Amino acid sequence: MGAPRAKRVGGAEPGAERRLTMFKKVLIANRGEIALRINRACHELGVATVAIFSEADRNSLHVRYADEAFCVGPGPVVRSYLNVPNIISAALISGCDAIHPGYGFLAENARFAEIAADHGLTFIGPKPGVIAAMGDKATARRIMREAGVPTTPGSDIVASVDEARGIADGIGYPILLKATAGGGGKGMREVHRPEDLATAFATAQAEAEASFKDGRMYVEKLIVNPRHIEVQVLADEHGGVVHLGERDCSVQKPSHQKLIEEAPAPDFDPALRDRLHDIATTATRAVGYSNAGTLEFLVSGEQIYFMEMNTRIQVEHPVTELVYGVDLVKEQVRIAAGEPLGFSQDDMHPHGHAIEVRVNAEDPDHNFAPAAGTLTTVVFPGGPGIRVDTHVYGGALVPPFYDSMLAKIVAVGRTRESAILRMERALGETRIEGVKTTVEFCREVLADPEFRAGGIGVGWLPAYLTRRAQPV
């Protein structure tokens, strides 16, 4: 299919113009495939790059492809990829004028964004105040509710288990107890019966205290088996806001980690889609957002509920790039450099369907246990409509310290069916040996009639795994 292209003001192609304000050198405060992704975007913009790496990543591709590289610490993330003084120092001594945080690590750390700014470095992301507001879940819910964005029925911070009980009685069980500082499922408990509330509250609060040093809790209605639908937005620093449609990320492991994502959401009512997009742009304006961001929603029937806003680029951004023909990472850099968006909402037209499979070094037969080791064979697929974002190669070592994702394979086609067929073909071409991966498992999921029909909820994959584990 022809590559769709967003029209830029002045008729020039994206990337053709160069402003005097563009950065000279960007430090990439990340590793793995996203560090390479950012490196590519910077080089296409004519911006030099500085990589950082841990001792365990010395031979990683992101180090080789960058113009300069600094080792910032040993393997464990706290001493390397989260080592703020060494990272800022590397940016300063190499003459960088901006830092791209990628995703994970320091990407949603408002303090890091502030420290960068204090040292004259532009943080490629939203303003620290917005990162902090969206990072505190109860605050984010309040801001969204005040802006007219629908949130799940629930409360602000509750002072005690008794107050939580009062709220739960009002909205009805099942409920979710959530830590306002929470993330990654920590400090969160489902409660299905009133008699379980007190114990769940105590354990979730203790977990939040231990993990985030913040035990403040709130209550939310538990939406049963919703779809996870998120909307990509871009906002410049001059009030320009566009959305780039939605992604369906409902194929999630029992740990709530996404495994397969697609754009647009399949089997999705057009009126509901329009409403979702309107809500996303309204919310983006309401929080005074700038740069790339994602609003995550739970969708149940006709109901849309705001879940959270991720103030960074996301892992699954390529599916959006493929259907909208926009380079989201380059847009991030341009926006941070002060450029206005080169397109309006009327210029944004999706074409076709894209699907992404995460290739993780994990064993699907053993609860997706992560694996480390040497990759003896690595062959990625190619051909029409296939994009592979990866940092690994044959002989590469997968260190035990980091996220288990090895690659993202993305397929695009005119229709969902053609994209899935391409993906099945591409996964068949993929050869990764040395560690267990999710390749074959994802191929199996793609062939499932329920997945093929579209419109599954987040409970689908856990139920599928349970069925799969039963002896036939």
Added chain:
Amino acid sequence: MTDDVIATRARALAGALTESGFARLRIRDGETEIELRRSVRGAVAVAPAAGEAPANGAPAPAERRADVVASDVVGVVRFLRPPVTEGQELDTDRELAYVETLGIRNPVRSRGTGRIAAVLVNDGQPVEYGQPLFTVER
């Protein structure tokens, strides 16, 4: 091998050792064998391995060990005044230089007595984590 050759090889091998994640690395080259050990602090020790004998057949020196003193921060290395020089004897554990990180002075210490075998960086040079700065013969 001469001291200079040991220092040069130590510098190259220190990087390889750090990268490998191993605690110990042994390299054999002809009749010479070098063994590097990494301490918990990240310093790399160089010791002639058992069985090494100089090519001319003369008796081996009794004890010879060179420690690589590496930077444990990212910053700019600053020499003291007067700066440490090659061949200088260290009769006490002392500061050899410091690495400036965000305006903070991080002292680089000799970690014991010995003789400066090599100065591996220049004053004002940007350095990364784990970068060898000096070798000190014990």
